[in-house]
Amino acid sequence: MDILFLAHRAPFPPDRGDRIRSYNILKHLSGRARVHLVAFVDDDAAVTDEDRALLGECVVIPRTKSQVRAAAEALATGRPVSLTAFADRRVTAAVNAIVQRHPIDAVYAFSGQMAQYLPADVPLTIMDFVDLDSAKFDAYADDAIGPMRWMMKREARLLGAFERSVARRVTAPLFVSAAEAALLPGSRALENGIDTVRYDPQRSTPVHSAHPLIVFTGQMDYRPNVDAVTWFARSVLPLIPRAHFAIVGRAPTAGVRALAGQDVTVTGEVADVRGWLAAADVVVAPLQLARGVQNKVLEAMAMARPVVASGPAAEGIDHAGTIRIAGDARDYANAITALLNDPAGAAALGHAAREQVIRRYGWTARLTPLDDLLGLHAERQVV
Structure with missing residues (x-):
């Protein structure tokens, strides 16, 4: 054929x-x-x-x-x-x-x-x-x-x-x-x-972070991603003491680069996003406009990371309750803070997310x- x-x-x-x-x-x-x-x-x-x-x-x-x-x-x-x-x-x-x-x-x-x-x-x-x-x-x-x-x-x-x-x-x-x-x-x-062999936390070396690390991954000249990280950096991050936010992805716009500072890292293109995911205490997907299945969410789940996502970012994924859903800035801050304060619970949630991806998304x-x-x-x- x-x-x-x-x-x-x-x-x-x-x-x-x-x-x-x-x-x-x-x-x-x-x-x-x-x-x-x-x-x-x-x-x-x-x-x-x-x-x-x-x-x-x-x-x-x-x-x-x-x-x-x-x-x-x-x-x-x-x-x-x-x-x-x-x-x-x-x-x-x-x-x-x-x-x-x-x-x-x-x-x-x-x-x-x-x-x-x-x-x-x-x-x-x-x-x-x-x-x-x-x-x-x-x-x-x-x-x-x-x-x-x-x-x-x-x-x-x-x-x-x-x-x-x-x-x-x-x-x-x-x-x-x-x-x-x-x-x-x-x-x-x-x-x-999702390739669950490639996206396996046991196969990745985490980057170093001196503070609790929140990670977002994506193409950073794509408008929904730009809007998401801008809102998160300005409205949510100030509500989470001592946390550091890493925006990981190629082609950040001038507006995204301007977010970089003491509590925010803008990486630009990286050779391997898995090191950042492996290091993340929490992965976020605060997209307000999201179509279909978000690969960034599947990748974080496969890497056994606890995920906090918006309703639109989670809508297309059969996550079976293995990720947290948040709405406004206070919802995000509360969900992330709870995970940061409960490492064992966060690890269990991440493990359950990986198991769900293996079952459902090969x-x-x-x-x-x-x-x-x-x-x-x-x-x-x-x-």
């Missing part, structure tokens, strides 16, 4: 939320079929020989279009910016060439931006929206003012219409959680997993539904 895999960001290296998901899906499929990849790449992409060995053809195209140009194209054509930002004739040409060269039996499109490249004559099409982006922009509009509010509302409306039209014509529209899938009729969930179990969707049952040998 030949599968064409389309991705808005090449899955290499698998070191951030979307790339972790797309990489593990691609790896799963490549063990059962011949997979051809067409993907955009960012500046930090690194495609190794080992990665290419998973694939038949591998076409990666740098994404060079500016947001200003994408917005201008969107306004001129009546399309969502999310689509014009990823509209590229080079991708269209690459897709057409692969379809002509290979007997493509199925297409797996990762992220809604790539739906515009779905070939018309392939019998099986899987559209992995991951999250419902139109709902995200609708939420952004609630906090915006003036022209930006109008732009966010426009994006939500146009993108929502596009998502619904795509869902009606593909074989299976997928989302990262049941809650996300419920937002688009006819969709189903394909949940994220990648093999999470991706098995793809075998039925695509008729893939026998492992093939990758050479």
